[in-house]
Amino acid sequence: MIRFPTTPEAFIADQEQLMGRKLSEGEREVTFNLIYEDGLRQDHAVLDRDLDKLDEFMSRHRDDLLIRQFAEACRFWMIEAWEQGAERSTSK
Numbered sequence: 001m002i003r004f005p006t007t008p009e010a011f012i013a014d015q016e017q018l019m020g021r022k023l024s025e026g027e028r029e030v031t032f033n034l035i036y037e038d039g040l041r042q043d044h045a046v047l048d049r050d051l052d053k054l055d056e057f058m059s060r061h062r063d064d065l066l067i068r069q070f071a072e073a074c075r076f077w078m079i080e081a082w083e084q085g086a087e088r089s090t091s092k
Helices: 006-017 033-040 044-060 065-091
Strands: none
Touching: 006 065, 033 044, 033 065, 044 065
8 A cells, every 4th residue: 555645656666566567658647646735635625626527537438448447546546645645634
């Protein structure tokens, strides 16, 4: 389990291991530390907005299994990063 905040390199290595392949350049640009920081501020609105955008993306690509798997993994990590930030904010 990745702990946030994390480095992009550690996150990418973990995602590549989970996906069983190298990530594309576009996929590598994804970072979730900003979502962790939103969790620190307990900003539910930003999380909800980002998840809505991802859900919309997933619905546009529902027939592409690879894109759907990647998007579902992103969704999981977005929520995990936000929750870790929120947990840390209440434990200070």
